[in-house]
Amino acid sequence: MKRLWLRAAIIAAAVVLTLTVIPFCISGAVYSAVFARRFQTAEHLKFYVDDFEGLTEERMTFESKGRTLQGYLYSRKDLDAKGVVVICHGFGGGGCNQYMDSADFFVRNGFYTFMFDATGNDLSEGSGTCGIPQYTIDLDAAISFIKQDERIGQLPVMLFGHSMGGFSACNVLNLRDDIASVAEIAGFCESTDMIAREGEQAAGKISLILMPYVKLFETLAFGENVSGDVIPALKNSDCTVMVIHSADDATVPIEYGYDKLYKEFGGDDRFTFVRYEDRGHSYADISDEAREYLKKYNDEYKAFCGEGDPSPEMKERFLKDNLDRTVWAGALDKELYGRIAEMFKAAAEKKG
Numbered sequence: 001m002k003r004l005w006l007r008a009a010i011i012a013a014a015v016v017l018t019l020t021v022i023p024f025c026i027s028g029a030v031y032s033a034v035f036a037r038r039f040q041t042a043e044h045l046k047f048y049v050d051d052f053e054g055l056t057e058e059r060m061t062f063e064s065k066g067r068t069l070q071g072y073l074y075s076r077k078d079l080d081a082k083g084v085v086v087i088c089h090g091f092g093g094g095g096c097n098q099y100m101d102s103a104d105f106f107v108r109n110g111f112y113t114f115m116f117d118a119t120g121n122d123l124s125e126g127s128g129t130c131g132i133p134q135y136t137i138d139l140d141a142a143i144s145f146i147k148q149d150e151r152i153g154q155l156p157v158m159l160f161g162h163s164m165g166g167f168s169a170c171n172v173l174n175l176r177d178d179i180a181s182v183a184e185i186a187g188f189c190e191s192t193d194m195i196a197r198e199g200e201q202a203a204g205k206i207s208l209i210l211m212p213y214v215k216l217f218e219t220l221a222f223g224e225n226v227s228g229d230v231i232p233a234l235k236n237s238d239c240t241v242m243v244i245h246s247a248d249d250a251t252v253p254i255e256y257g258y259d260k261l262y263k264e265f266g267g268d269d270r271f272t273f274v275r276y277e278d279r280g281h282s283y284a285d286i287s288d289e290a291r292e293y294l295k296k297y298n299d300e301y302k303a304f305c306g307e308g309d310p311s312p313e314m315k316e317r318f319l320k321d322n323l324d325r326t327v328w329a330g331a332l333d334k335e336l337y338g339r340i341a342e343m344f345k346a347a348a349e350k351k352g
Contacts, residue, residue: 063141064141082155175225191228244284
């Protein structure tokens with residue numbers, strides 16, 4: 001009888017290990033590996049302050065969970081600021097550098113603009129990015145930091161985010177109630193959405209079996225507040241929100257963000273929805289003319305690279321000789337950004 005009980009206990013323990021502990025450990029190891037690398041802004045995506053006449057940049061650092069992060073405050077001479085816009089960059093392309101054209105637009109429209117490199121990006125500390133919720137934690141720290149600045153600390157805060165930054169701009173509403181307005185481009189609603197998508201593309205639907213364990217690992221690592229769905233956060237907020245997405249986005253499919261939010265908030269006056277059909281992911285906020293130019297430029301760059309891998313010096317020479325920086329720095333869709341700026345101005349006046 002004792003042998004039977006012992007055998008049953010061993011079998012039960014094996015089942016528990018097979019169904020819980022082992023999948024959890026595998027999920028944790030995979031999750032940590034995915035977010036273990038650092039990112040630097042690619043040379044061809046970089047902007048420089050000199051690209052934007054009259055724009056000034058002040059660099060400053062702040063702390064987030066024991067790491068020193070690099071921040072950038074943008075302004076112009078004699079700026080009569082209505083508020084401060086915090087720009088949240090996307091995942092995998094490096095830090096905030098590639099969004100300086102957006103910063104210039106908001107500054108020209110009467111806002112201080114603050115950007116920062118998230119953990120593991122460009123000039124910020126971190127051996128890796130840690131995970132998508134880490135960006136929400138970093139964003140919360142960035143907002144708290146600027147709230148302490150004598151020049152801008154009392155101004156209404158607006159958030160502008162792209163992709164992962166769009167998720168975080170909404171997700172940080174789980175942590176704070178002092179945001180006046182949010183504009184997000186190509187964002188998603190749950191932090192594990194993109195992990196599920198990447199896993200399914202790499203290993204098929206069988207990978208989805210691990211998602212509950214991935215979610216549990218992420219929640220234990222970061223806390224429930226920053227690892228959840230943005231919809232409850234948006235429901236509990238009173239800020240105005242603009243959701244922008246393109247139906248052909250292959251990086252963050254529109255059903256991961258826009259469609260979910262439209263279903264939930266389509267009849268809510270606080271929300272504005274902007275849907276495009278053919279702008280993709282990275283170019284969702286630039287003009288048709290600029291998109292055509294950049295497509296042609298990218299085709300020429302691919303032809304230059306060919307089947308080989310040109311040296312960094314050759315790539316830099318190609319960029320210098322072929323990229324029209326005036327077009328590159330002026331590519332934004334001014335009509336779209338004008339709508340965002342008007343929403344921000346209205347929110348700032350209401351808060352003011």
